[in-house]
Amino acid sequence: MQLMVNGALVTREQVRAARAWLNWSQDELSAKSGVSRRSIAMYEAGRTLPYDDTLEKLRHTFEVAGVRFHFVGMVGRGISFNPEGESSP
Template identity: 50%
Template sequence: MDINAEQCRAARALLGWSQDQLAASSKVAKATIANFESGKRTPYERTLADLRGSLEAAGVVFIPENGGGAGVRLAKPRGGA
């Protein structure tokens, strides 16, 4: 599943990450992230996978389109209450 620009922005917001933080974590240029999130460009599939992988590693769960729209949420903490 690809991620869209809205999911990327929402995922960063859930984590409290700036574009700089996502760029450092994913090894994707900040300009690429900014252009993607603003709708100016769609990154290559590999770049989208890098962004998604980085956000998922930080605890974001991507929710596919299911009639109510694609979305994001934070994963439940493991082993805790």
């Protein structure tokens, strides 16, 4: 299962990887993003797709923390980390 960020597909594996890279539990991501832990767990397990506003909250939370999603065409293929967060180019 995949979800959209600016028209590109972000995989649940990218979401898990971003959380792991930041060493955040699902509870921590939930507290930082305002998305329920259950919603995060269900998406990471491939059991559901999030609503657009849920995706936006997760994306923003990760980007503020410095995570960047990478794509090949429109499909998510990896992540990287910018410790300066979203304010850096």
